Amino acid sequence: MGTPPDENRREELRDRYKRAETEARTAGLPLSREQLTALVEFVDALVIEEGCDHTLRHTLRWVGEQSLAPDPIVAALEELGGFCDCEVVMNCDPEDVFG
Numbered sequence: 001m002g003t004p005p006d007e008n009r010r011e012e013l014r015d016r017y018k019r020a021e022t023e024a025r026t027a028g029l030p031l032s033r034e035q036l037t038a039l040v041e042f043v044d045a046l047v048i049e050e051g052c053d054h055t056l057r058h059t060l061r062w063v064g065e066q067s068l069a070p071d072p073i074v075a076a077l078e079e080l081g082g083f084c085d086c087e088v089v090m091n092c093d094p095e096d097v098f099g
């Protein structure tokens with residue numbers, strides 16, 4: 001027993017902070033990491049192929065193909081900075097979102 005060294009304590013706090021941050025970011029996201037990964041890959045391919053027309057049309061195509069409710073997904077993606085397809089690719093990377 002005894003007081004843990006400061007370094008361990010700092011690391012523990014940092015881990016806890018990171019976890020809380022990830023939880024806050026993903027709390028409103030109605031997609032799992034696997035789903036977000038699939039979505040970003042799908043949209044990325046279509047943005048490369050067809051470009052981004054400043055809407056979420058590719059995103060919504062994927063959402064429709066998955067038979068998911070679009071509104072909560074769009075709201076969550078916008079929360080992450082994904083207001084159009086190319087922004088979804090840039091700002092909604094599952095590595096960043098889920099840590």
Ligand SMILES: [Zn+2]
Nearest residue numbers: 052084086087
């Ligand atoms: Zn765009």
